[in-house]
Amino acid sequence: MEKEGEKMKNNLAVDLEPEKMSYNDLLKMEDENRYELIDGIPYLMAGPRVAHQDILGELYYQLKTYLKGKTCRVFTAPLDVKLSGNPDDTKEFNVVQPDIMVVCDPNKIKEKNIQGAPNLVIEIVSPSNPAHDKLVKLNLYQKFGVKEYWIVSLEEQIISVFLLNENNIYTIPKAYYLDDEIKVNVLDNCYINLKEFCEENNIEVKRYEEKGV
Numbered sequence: 218m219e220k221e222g223e224k225m226k227n228n229l230a231v232d233l234e235p236e237k238m239s240y241n242d243l244l245k246m247e248d249e250n251r252y253e254l255i256d257g258i259p260y261l262m263a264g265p266r267v268a269h270q271d272i273l274g275e276l277y278y279q280l281k282t283y284l285k286g287k288t289c290r291v292f293t294a295p296l297d298v299k300l301s302g303n304p305d306d307t308k309e310f311n312v313v314q315p316d317i318m319v320v321c322d323p324n325k326i327k328e329k330n331i332q333g334a335p336n337l338v339i340e341i342v343s344p345s346n347p348a349h350d351k352l353v354k355l356n357l358y359q360k361f362g363v364k365e366y367w368i369v370s371l372e373e374q375i376i377s378v379f380l381l382n383e384n385n386i387y388t389i390p391k392a393y394y395l396d397d398e399i400k401v402n403v404l405d406n407c408y409i410n411l412k413e414f415c416e417e418n419n420i421e422v423k424r425y426e427e428k429g430v
Contacts, residue, residue, distance in 0.1 A: 319337040334362045337365045
C-alpha cells in the first residue's frame, strides 16, 4: 500500500508538471504577436531588422530563381510549419516559422501551413537571442529530420551548414564566409553566392586571420 507521504509527493509532481500548449491552443490565442511552439512551449518571435530582411530577400530570390519550373518550392516566414506532420492540430506541439525553407514533397504543402519537415531550413540569427537558432532550433530540426540546416550569422559574417547523416544526426557543420559560394546539398547543382550582395550593401567580409583570430 502506498504511504500517504509518497502519495502526496506523487500528486504534487503531477500538479507541478507544466501543461503543454498545442497548435490548436496557439491558433485560439487573441494576440497580435507571432509565436513559435517548441515542445508545447510558446516562444515570442522578435521583429526582424532591416539587415535581416535584406539578406532574407536575397537568399529567397536566388533559391526562387533556381527552383523555377521544379517540384521543390521555397517559402519565407511567416508561414507555420507543423514539424510532426500531424493533421490534428490538438496533437501538434512543435510549430515553427523558419526564415526560409525549401519543401520538395508537394503532399506537405497545405492551404494554411506546411505539414512535415522541410528539406532545407535557413535561419538568420537574431542578435538578441542567438542561442535560439544555434541550439534550441538546431536540436529541434535534427529531431524532426530536416536534412539541411543553415544558420546565417550577420554579426559573425558566417554561414554554418548542418547536414543529417545516416543516423539522423547533424554532422559537424561546415562554415562559410558570407561572400563564399555555398552548395545547397539537398538540391542538384544549386549554389548560393552572396558576394555581389555584400558588395552592394557595403559589407566588408573579414577573414579570421584579418581579425587576428
